[in-house]
Amino acid sequence: MLYSEKVMDHFANPRNVGEIADADGVGEVGNSKCGDIxxxxxxxxxxxxxxxxxxxxxxxxxxxxxxxxxxMVKGKTISEALKLxxxxxxxALDGLPPVKVHCSVLAEQAIKAAVADYYTRRxxxxxxxxxxxxxxxxxxxxx
Amino acid sequence: MKRVIYVDNAATTPVSPxxxxxxxxxxxxxxxxxxxxxxxxxxxxxxxxxARTKIARCLNAQANEIYFTSxxxxxxxxxxxxxxxxxxQKGKKHLITTAFEHHAVLHTxxxxxxxxxxxxxxxxxxxxxxRPEELESAIRSxxxxxxxxxxxxxxxxxxxxxxxxxxxxxxxxxxxxxAVQAVGNVPIDVKAQQxxxxxxxxxxxxxxxxxxxxxxxxxxxxxxxIDGGAQExxxxxxxxxxxxxxxxxxxxxxxxxxxxxxNRRLCAMRDRLIExxxxxxxxxxxxxxxxxxxxxxxxxxxxxxxxxxLLMLDMKGICxxxxxxxxxxxxxxxxxxxxxxxxxxxxxxxxxISLGSQNTEEEIDQILEELPKVVSYLRSMSPLxxxxxxxxxx
Ligand SMILES: Cc1ncc(COP(=O)(O)O)c(C=O)c1O
Numbered sequence: 001m002l003y004s005e006k007v008m009d010h011f012a013n014p015r016n017v018g019e020i021a022d023a024d025g026v027g028e029v030g031n032s033k034c035g036d037i038x039x040x041x042x043x044x045x046x047x048x049x050x051x052x053x054x055x056x057x058x059x060x061x062x063x064x065x066x067x068x069x070x071x072m073v074k075g076k077t078i079s080e081a082l083k084l085x086x087x088x089x090x091x092a093l094d095g096l097p098p099v100k101v102h103c104s105v106l107a108e109q110a111i112k113a114a115v116a117d118y119y120t121r122r123x124x125x126x127x128x129x130x131x132x133x134x135x136x137x138x139x140x141x142x143x
Numbered sequence: 144m145k146r147v148i149y150v151d152n153a154a155t156t157p158v159s160p161x162x163x164x165x166x167x168x169x170x171x172x173x174x175x176x177x178x179x180x181x182x183x184x185x186x187x188x189x190x191x192x193x194a195r196t197k198i199a200r201c202l203n204a205q206a207n208e209i210y211f212t213s214x215x216x217x218x219x220x221x222x223x224x225x226x227x228x229x230x231x232q233k234g235k236k237h238l239i240t241t242a243f244e245h246h247a248v249l250h251t252x253x254x255x256x257x258x259x260x261x262x263x264x265x266x267x268x269x270x271x272x273x274r275p276e277e278l279e280s281a282i283r284s285x286x287x288x289x290x291x292x293x294x295x296x297x298x299x300x301x302x303x304x305x306x307x308x309x310x311x312x313x314x315x316x317x318x319x320x321x322a323v324q325a326v327g328n329v330p331i332d333v334k335a336q337q338x339x340x341x342x343x344x345x346x347x348x349x350x351x352x353x354x355x356x357x358x359x360x361x362x363x364x365x366x367x368x369i370d371g372g373a374q375e376x377x378x379x380x381x382x383x384x385x386x387x388x389x390x391x392x393x394x395x396x397x398x399x400x401x402x403x404x405x406n407r408r409l410c411a412m413r414d415r416l417i418e419x420x421x422x423x424x425x426x427x428x429x430x431x432x433x434x435x436x437x438x439x440x441x442x443x444x445x446x447x448x449x450x451x452x453l454l455m456l457d458m459k460g461i462c463x464x465x466x467x468x469x470x471x472x473x474x475x476x477x478x479x480x481x482x483x484x485x486x487x488x489x490x491x492x493x494x495x496i497s498l499g500s501q502n503t504e505e506e507i508d509q510i511l512e513e514l515p516k517v518v519s520y521l522r523s524m525s526p527l528x529x530x531x532x533x534x535x536x537x
Pocket of ligand 1: 153154213214215216217219245247292294295296321323324344345346353354355
């Protein structure tokens, strides 16, 4: 299995790793049984994502897709961030091996989960805006 | 370029200089087909027979009990499919193996299940060792074959082969062992240990890839797996891999001659590595502490995932492997780690370091220097590690 140079770069030098103590939204997706967990922290001001951090347990692709996803939503409005697709994350990384596509799905979901939490904290039901975030079920990881 | 520390010798080994030296003439001057009548062919025959004798000597077999194959996988396929089909003619269609065999055995068993054979998979327990009494109670009147690996490729545990084979002999059941990881590392005597068939592979013991052998006890005639020409006394067709076979002979001779001294050195390095690595919090050794291959260190680190660990180690110039799901391209972690009862989330964080004769104490120092740093770096970005440590505090 071969990763692109971009994937290796984001794995070796992940952007935006860490936590935000006073985050406005935190989302976590995946589970340890499947071998991937991603957690995203958002700081939001006037509907704009001013800061974003992540923590990921997972393979090289999981770390690289988390890193790339955070870069792609930083400075964007919430509605722009919600438009981020796993395909866009993959393309930005010059592709992923087929067995790793589920990592990019997880990255997209992690952003959505953090946005959902942001709305929930503000007393807004996120489901009509963000949609349903699928649970990672046993024996059916990621995809 | 940064110096590379190669500690993945259970995956494959570098060809030793003496082996390469011995092989080269068979690519240059002595290129003939060993079945030919003229001298450039004939000259290839005797060195091949010499290699056969060397292998036989190392296993305490007779030369005519050794058959060259394209490697361990072919030897496993031949032994298992051959014995199963042979015994099926007598109405015996039950096979016994273990849950943690190499895929060359497991997938062969699964293919036979599709043909209507019934397979029992013995448990290997937390220490990664088969219990002889469990084998004995699994044997039935229609059991054709028992196939149990000599040493596991992932966790390095050595099975009680003499006891297991004795039980089979007592019950009139054929016994095969995949000794691909054991030959050259563990003393093997097919006669004293009552082994009917044994698979071995060149590239795990400093011979090239693509050559191996199956030992078949005299008197046992398996149906052929590869039909064609009359090579290997009509039992395995195909123009011989002369250079590879010659290399295999030299490699086995080297491995068996130096075994005791090499193992003393390897075990000391292995034990230092295990003790050092287990200083890392929430780490564990997989498989029995004592009954393990001299070069095998199999570990799990909670809260991190094996593939990212391997990639980080690779960036430090350390080549190792993992039973993590991600390295195999599936989503489930290795069947070996699951077979010894590790939960999925722990099995994901596995690391296998397998030492070989070319490794040095300085390399162990460097691994012990880098490994804890890499593990704590990955833990620092792992939400799973947060969960684990939070539960500790509560
Ligand atoms: C235990 C075991 N059996 C069989 C094999 C397959 O051997 P080969 O690669 O020569 O086909 C291997 C090596 O990959 C092994 O470790």
